Amino acid sequence: MSAPVPTTESASPSTAPADGGAAPWWRPxxxxxxxxxxxxxxxxxxxxxxxxxxxxYYWDDLILTGRAGAMSLLSPEFLLYDHDGHFMPAAFLVAGIANTLAPYQxxxxxxxxxxxxxxxxxxxxxxxxxxxxxxxxxxxxxxxxxxxxxxxxxxxxxxxxxxxxxxxxxxxxxxxxxxxxxxxxxxxxxxxxxxxxxxxxxxxxxxxxxxxxxxxxxxxxxxxxxxxxxxxxxxxxxxxxxxxxxxxxxxxxxxxxxxxxxxxxxxxxxxxxxxxxxxxxxxxxxxxxxxxxxxxxxxxxxxxxxxxxxxxxxxxxxxxxxxxxxxxxxxxxxxxxxxxxxxxxxxxxxxxxxxxxxxxxxxxxxxxxxxxxxxxxxxxxxxxxxxxxxxxxxxxxxxxxxxxxxxxxxxxxxxxxxxxxxxxxxxxxEDNPTVDYLARAKASLVANADAPMLDQPVSIWVLLPVAYPYNMASSVFAALPDRPEFASSTPVLRKMDDSGDIVDAEVTWVRAIGEGPVPGCGYHVTDAPTALPLSGPLAGWEWAVQLNYLASRDGEIEVGLAEGEPVTVPVRAGLNTVYVNLDGGGPDVRVRTLDPELSLCVGVGPVGAVVPKP
Structure with a gap:
């Protein structure tokens, strides 16, 4: 038979008297x-x-809120996520509910x-x-x-x-x-x-x-x-x-x-x-x-x-x-x-x-x-x-x-x-660049909701590239109700700078689409794939392509690099420009229309990175 277990009081006698009894101040x-x-x-x-x-909000907070804005809160994809070795479905759920009720509040x-x-x-x-x-x-x-x-x-x-x-x-x-x-x-x-x-x-x-x-x-x-x-x-x-x-x-x-x-x-x-x-x-x-x-x-x-x-x-x-x-x-x-x-x-x-x-x-x-x-x-x-x-x-x-x-x-x-x-x-x-960045970014996104934006990383002072893909603007701002769509193409090129402001942008001339062989047209594009040779090969990376085109009607085209997955891009009838984000590399850009009745003429244009206009 085991020995009786002493109680707390028998193990270490209390110095406090019973409640209600008189006691000096040092024995409450x-x-x-x-x-x-x-x-x-x-x-x-x-x-x-x-x-x-x-x-x-700081670092991982933006990852939690971004995923909550892009996914169903009760989906396995959201709850059962391997977050840098952490398994924390309840934490994801709480963060998701909070962000749904009051995004970035x-x-x-x-x-x-x-x-x-x-x-x-x-x-x-x-x-x-x-x-x-x-x-x-x-x-x-x-x-x-x-x-x-x-x-x-x-x-x-x-x-x-x-x-x-x-x-x-x-x-x-x-x-x-x-x-x-x-x-x-x-x-x-x-x-x-x-x-x-x-x-x-x-x-x-x-x-x-x-x-x-x-x-x-x-x-x-x-x-x-x-x-x-x-x-x-x-x-x-x-x-x-x-x-x-x-x-x-x-x-x-x-x-x-x-x-x-x-x-x-x-x-x-x-x-x-x-x-x-x-x-x-x-x-x-x-x-x-x-x-x-x-x-x-x-x-x-x-x-x-x-x-x-x-x-x-x-x-x-x-x-x-x-x-x-x-x-x-x-x-x-x-x-x-x-x-x-x-x-x-x-x-x-x-x-x-x-x-x-x-x-x-x-x-x-x-x-x-x-x-x-x-x-x-x-x-x-x-x-x-x-x-x-x-x-x-x-x-x-x-x-x-x-x-x-x-x-x-x-x-x-x-x-x-x-x-x-x-x-x-x-x-x-308090020395947190995210405070001013998010405040300015939210205001800028509301003011520029009239056209899609090419997806881009947020400032490195907010999330480093090691957080990819959750350092992308489409993830960080997924829960904001009043914002432009983040897409793979846009007719208006804008960029969010390191302060969170959205400014007009341009594509750098790392490579170029040259003049095409068709006089007065450049490259004539139909529903058969057309290769637009570049001024030099591209290494595998994320590139922006500026397509200056003349379209016979509204419709959609498919654009891709020689090495990489193509994306679908809407085009409008007439003389226009569209900016396209592409992953990959190779010696040319490949374009085809998705409608046999649609044809395009494509002229000279840059392929490179998106930077603010000077």
Whole structure:
């Protein structure tokens, strides 16, 4: 027969008296603790609300909204998309609904981020109450989670927040339910935790770790409580949850394998070591003291932490001192820190495997978004340490006003440091060229909706070519209701410049269609394919062709390069010009009419790139 499991109160006696009893200020009641916690949540949401309001769409956000504007929101093509190795159908759906309701209106994504943050904060508070009871000490890990800049970059970036915040909710909510399931044996905690797990897994594939973390929390809780066989007890008491979680993971793994094509990065031992070192010493550790205080950015990249060297050293020493001090102060907490380090290392390993390449900079680890869920794990670790029994040589000491005051000052200093880091982050995050670009582009598109536009990449300061085809204007602006059609041909050549303004454009003379053999006509085109020789061969690429033509009637023609797929182009009767986008290469342009009664004369014209008119 297994030994009885100590309760939270027996494992670590509460310093708070029963509600309603008289208590000195340094021993607040459980009700007062929850009131302070609620005030901290309100402050956090106020700060994060300002962060969200000062942000805007960035990079992957435009990919999510662009795909939502071009596809059915419930189609497998939309939901089951391999987004750079991510499998996140629920995130796609939320982004799609938001963009459908209010295309490119940032207020709605900002509100969604704040709501998700509120749910995550409340889930963490509930977990801490489950582990520690309503005692003042829970405010220490809770403040760390609420204000640590570790969660800030992922929160501010909508696409990242749709991954990170449901993951944080899942970690906290499932761990709390797992503890309650093992404590009470009530099946409802198994089903509620399973539902939250499935939801978080649909937002972010990393949530596959959620039940593993929940199991670790239960086992470590039993360990610090002095249970003789913590692993066996955790397995036995939560078997319903673990079994169904395994079923969910197995089914999810099959779908993930069918949808996602892994693309492991190229890495060297030196790169791996440096990425891990930068992630910890310049990323994670300073945030545990409220750092990094400073951020840098090369638009269009996201900001990354640039802590002062003094803070890097102090933070590393503080982490070592915290671990060593708690090992000396509390019993049976060694495995808590080992498990925490293992989780952080697993997150960093995933980052190295998926994101390293010869072009990867070490600052990748300092962007913090790959470690953001570690804030929940660190808060859990601190809660388990605080729950653990005190060693004999410390057991006779009780906290008085002086020790409570010292802890309060440290917490306030941490919050102040974190708020400063938040302010400096916002200053860098606001340096987002997408804000002005989209504002000007939307206005320009409305003003130039009278003719189709040739598709083109958006500014490289908004989306780099590596995002193709989602860096194309037809994708980025797919959801806008009042805009010109993006087509493969147009009778009016216009181009969107790097500021987002639409200007008149022309085709450069990289190659040319010369004078044709038919006097007064040039090249006579009928429904038989006609080759229009160029002044030189074209390499395979995307080219613009200016066709100056005289058509016998309205109709359609087919235009293509010698090497490439042709496109269908409408033409109008009379003397006109049409501009055509073509993929391919070769020595000539090939044209034929799609109506036997239609014929064209084609004259001299350029083939090249579309550029603004001088």
């Amino acid at each position: 009641t459980g009700t007062r603790v929850l009131q302070v916690a609620a005030a901290l949540v309100a402050l956090q949401l106020l700060v994060r609300g300002v962060v969200a309001a000062r942000g805007y 940032w207020a709605l994504p900002a509100l969604i981020l704040v709501i998700l943050q509120a749910l995550a904060s409340l889930a963490v508070l509930r977990l801490l109450v489950v582990l520690l009871g309503r005692r003042p000490t829970l405010l220490i890990p809770f403040a760390l989670y609420l204000f640590s800049p570790l969660t800030l970059p992922a929160f501010a970036w909508w696409a990242a927040g749709l991954n990170a915040l449901p993951m944080q909710i899942g970690l906290a909510a499932v761990a709390a339910d797992a503890v309650l399931l093992c404590r009470t044996g009530r099946a409802r905690y198994a089903w509620s935790s399973l539902a939250v797990f499935v939801a978080s897994l649909l937002f972010f594939e990393k949530a596959v770790l959620v039940p593993l973390v929940a199991f670790a929390v239960v086992a470590l809780m039993y360990r610090v409580d002095g249970h003789r066989k913590p692993l066996r007890a955790a397995l036995a008491r939560g078997r319903r949850l673990w079994a169904w979680s395994a079923v969910v993971i197995a089914g999810w793994a099959v779908v993930y394998a069918l949808v996602v094509t892994p693309s492991p990065g190229e890495r060297t031992p030196e790169m791996t070591v440096e990425l891990v070192r930068h992630s910890n010493y310049r990323g994670l550790f300073p945030t545990l003291l409220g750092g990094p205080w400073r951020w840098d950015r090369w638009p269009p990249s996201p900001p990354w932490a640039v802590p002062p060297e003094a803070l890097v050293v102090v933070a590393a020493l503080a982490v070592l001192a915290c671990v060593a001090g708690t090992l000396a102060w509390k019993r049976r907490v060694g495995w808590v820190w080992i498990a925490t380090a293992a989780y952080v290392l697993a997150s960093e390993t995933a980052m190295v495997i998926a994101r390293s390449s010869p072009d990867t900079t070490y600052e990748l680890g300092q962007t913090l978004r790959y470690l953001t869920d570690s804030a929940v794990v660190v808060a859990i670790a601190l809660a388990l340490v605080l729950r653990a029994p005190t060693r004999d040589r410390w057991s006779g000491r009780r906290s008085g006003p002086r020790s409570v005051l010292v802890v309060s000052v440290l917490v306030v200093a941490f919050v102040a440091s974190s708020l400063w880091s938040t302010a400096t982050f916002v200053a860098r995050w």
